[in-house]
Amino acid sequence: xxxxxxxxxxxSIIFSIxxxxxxxFPFCLKLLLTEPYPAVIFPSGAGTVDLSDQSYNFTExxxxxxxxxxxxxxIDILKLITPxxxxxxxxxxxxxxxxxxxxxxxxxxxxxxxxxxxxRQRGATDTQRAECKSWLNARLEQRYQSLILxxxxxxxxxxxxSRTNEQIDDTIEITx
Amino acid sequence: xxxxxxxxxxxxxxxxxxxQWLWQRVIHSASLSDSSLRFCRILLPTLYLIFYMPDFTWIxxxxxxxxxxxxxxxxxxFSGFPPLIFFQLAQSALILSAFAIIIGFNARRCGLLxxxxxxxxxxxxxxxxxxxxxxxxxTLCFFCLSCxxxxxxxxxxxxxxxxxxxxxxxxxxxxxxxxxxFEKALRWIDFDTNTSGFLSWYFGGYNxxxxxxxxxxxxxxxxxxxLELFDYAAVAFELSPFLFLLLGKRAWTLWVTTACxxxxxxxxxxxxxxCYQIFGYIPFLLPALPYLQVxxxxxxxxxxxxxxxxxxxxxxxxxxxxVPLLPAILFPSGLARLSLDFCIWxxxxxxxxxxxxxxxxxxxxxPAQSNTPESPNLPK
Numbered sequence: 001x002x003x004x005x006x007x008x009x010x011x012s013i014i015f016s017i018x019x020x021x022x023x024x025f026p027f028c029l030k031l032l033l034t035e036p037y038p039a040v041i042f043p044s045g046a047g048t049v050d051l052s053d054q055s056y057n058f059t060e061x062x063x064x065x066x067x068x069x070x071x072x073x074x075i076d077i078l079k080l081i082t083p084x085x086x087x088x089x090x091x092x093x094x095x096x097x098x099x100x101x102x103x104x105x106x107x108x109x110x111x112x113x114x115x116x117x118x119x120r121q122r123g124a125t126d127t128q129r130a131e132c133k134s135w136l137n138a139r140l141e142q143r144y145q146s147l148i149l150x151x152x153x154x155x156x157x158x159x160x161x162s163r164t165n166e167q168i169d170d171t172i173e174i175t176x
Numbered sequence: 177x178x179x180x181x182x183x184x185x186x187x188x189x190x191x192x193x194x195x196q197w198l199w200q201r202v203i204h205s206a207s208l209s210d211s212s213l214r215f216c217r218i219l220l221p222t223l224y225l226i227f228y229m230p231d232f233t234w235i236x237x238x239x240x241x242x243x244x245x246x247x248x249x250x251x252x253x254f255s256g257f258p259p260l261i262f263f264q265l266a267q268s269a270l271i272l273s274a275f276a277i278i279i280g281f282n283a284r285r286c287g288l289l290x291x292x293x294x295x296x297x298x299x300x301x302x303x304x305x306x307x308x309x310x311x312x313x314x315t316l317c318f319f320c321l322s323c324x325x326x327x328x329x330x331x332x333x334x335x336x337x338x339x340x341x342x343x344x345x346x347x348x349x350x351x352x353x354x355x356x357x358f359e360k361a362l363r364w365i366d367f368d369t370n371t372s373g374f375l376s377w378y379f380g381g382y383n384x385x386x387x388x389x390x391x392x393x394x395x396x397x398x399x400x401x402x403l404e405l406f407d408y409a410a411v412a413f414e415l416s417p418f419l420f421l422l423l424g425k426r427a428w429t430l431w432v433t434t435a436c437x438x439x440x441x442x443x444x445x446x447x448x449x450x451c452y453q454i455f456g457y458i459p460f461l462l463p464a465l466p467y468l469q470v471x472x473x474x475x476x477x478x479x480x481x482x483x484x485x486x487x488x489x490x491x492x493x494x495x496x497x498x499v500p501l502l503p504a505i506l507f508p509s510g511l512a513r514l515s516l517d518f519c520i521w522x523x524x525x526x527x528x529x530x531x532x533x534x535x536x537x538x539x540x541x542x543p544a545q546s547n548t549p550e551s552p553n554l555p556k
Contacts, residue, residue: 010199011338023351035307036248038295042352043309046359047376058379083234086385091305098241124241132241158396
C-alpha cells in the first residue's frame with residue numbers, strides 16, 4: 001500500500017486555527033469591504049433580476065464613434081477591446097477606457113455609508129492618456145474625433161425575447 | 177476553583193474530540209493513494225499544456241491607462257502593465273515548470289514556482305479591476321499537490337504540510353464553494369418566482385458578451401418554477417460540499433460528480449464553462465486503479481518526445497506572435513471550445529459515476545476495508 005504514513009493522523013489545533021484564519025480573513029474582507037487577491041474566494045455573482053410583468057431588465061454597453069463626416073456609428077465594443085477578454089468589458093467601460101475624469105475612489109463598509117478609506121486611485125497620467133488615445137485611434141483607424149460611451153437599461157419581454165424599451169442610464173463623451 | 181475548571185476542561189475535551197473527528201472524516205474522504213497522485217502529476221500538467229494554458233502576452237499590449245487593479249491586491253503595488261518581455265519570460269517559465277512536473281524533475285519546487293508565477297501574472301491580468309477567479313482552482317491544485325510532492329515515493333517529510341495535499345485541496349475547493357454560495361443564499365433563497373438569480377448571470381452575458389451558443393437561446397423559455405429551482409439547487413450545491421466531505425469517500429465522490437453535471441449545465445445554458453475547475457475535481461474522480469509504471473525505455477522516450485513537442489508548440493507563440501496558439505488551432509471558434517468543455521464535463525461525470533459504481537461494488541465485497549478511515553485506498 002503506497003498511501004502516506006500520516007493518512008490517519010490529524011493535524012494540531014494550532015494548524016486548524018491558522019488555516020481557518022487564512023481562509024476566513026480574506027472572505028470577511030470581501031464581505032465587508034472589497035475582495036483581496038490572492039485569496040481562496042470563488043465567484044459569487046449573487047445579483048438577481050426582476051421578472052415581474054413577464055419582463056426583464058439588463059444593462060447594455062454601447063460605444064458610438066463621432067466623425068466630421070456623417071452620423072455617429074456604433075462600434076463593436078468587444079472587437080474594440082480585443083485582445084482583452086470579454087469578461088473585462090464592464091471594468092474597462094466603467095473606467096471610461098482609462099480616460100475618466102475623477103480617479104478618486106472610496107472603500108465603504110458594505111451596506112453602510114461609513115467610508116473606511118478614501119484613496120486616490122493611481123489615475124492615468126497625461127502621457128498614459130495620450131498613449132491610450134493613440135491606441136484607440138489606431139484600433140479605430142483614425143476614423144473618429146470622439147467616442148460616446150452609453151449605458152442603456154434595456155427592457156425585454158420574457159416570452160418573445162423582444163426589446164420593449166431602452167433608456168439611457170449614463171453617457172460619457174471622450175475626445176480622441 | 178476546581179468546580180469552575182472542570183466544565184471548561186470537559187468543554188475543551190469535547191472540542192478537541194470534535195476537532196479530531198472532523199479531521200479524521202475529512203482525511204478519510206479526501207485521501208488518495210500515492211499512485212493516484214503520481215498519475216495526476218502526469219495528467220494534470222499535460223492537460224494544462226494542451227488545452228488549458230492561457231496566453232498572457234496580450235496583456236503587455238494594453239494601454240496603461242486601463243490599469244486599475246483592486247486596492248487589496250498584488251497588482252496595486254505596480255503602476256501599470258509590465259512590458260512584453262516580462263510575460264514572455266514568465267510564460268516560458270510556466271511552460272517549462274509544467275513540463276518539469278510531468279517528467280518528475282524537482283516536481284515540488286517546479287510546482288510551487290508554477291503557482292507563484294500564476295498568481296503574479298494573474299495579478300496583472302486582473303489589473304483591469306476584475307478578479308476573474310478562473311485560474312484559482314488550478315493554482316490551488318498545483319500548490320496542494322506540490323506540497324505533497326505529487327506522491328513521490330522518496331519524498332522527504334521535512335517540507336510536508338501536516339495534512340496531505342489532496343486533503344488540503346478538497347478543503348480549499350469546499351471553502352471556495354462556500355464563498356460562492358454564501359452570498360447567493362442570502363439573496364437567491366427568496367421564495368419569489370418574480371426574481372431570478374440564475375438569469376442575472378444570463379442576460380448581461382447573452383447580450384453584452386456574446387454568450388449565446390448551445391442551449392443559451394432557450395433558457396428564457398424555461399418555466400418560472402424551474403428557474404427558481406435552479407437558484408435553490410445552485411445554493412444547495414455550493415454550500416453542501418463540506419457536509420459531503422464529512423459523510424465519507426462515496427459521498428464526496430458523489431458531490432464531485434454532481435459538480436461536473438452542474439458545470440456541464442452552466443456551460444450549455446450560460447456558456448460559462450468554469451473549465452479550470454476540472455483541476456480541483458479530477459484527482460478525486462480518478463478510479464483507485466493500480467496505475468502501471470511504464471518501464472519500457474522506448475515508450476518512455478516516445479512519450480517524452482511527444483510532450484517536449486507540445487511544450488515547444490506552447491513556447492513558440494510566446495516568442496513569435498505570428499505563430500498561432502495551440503488552442504486557437506484546436507478550437508478555431510468559441511463554439512468549438514464551449515463544445516469541448518461541455519463534453520469534458522460530461523466525460524468527467526461519467527468517470528465519476530463509474531467510480532461510484534466501482535466503490536459500491538468494492539463496498540459490497542469488502543465493506544470493512546472501503547469504509548474505514550484506516551484504509552483510505554480502495555481495494556484493488
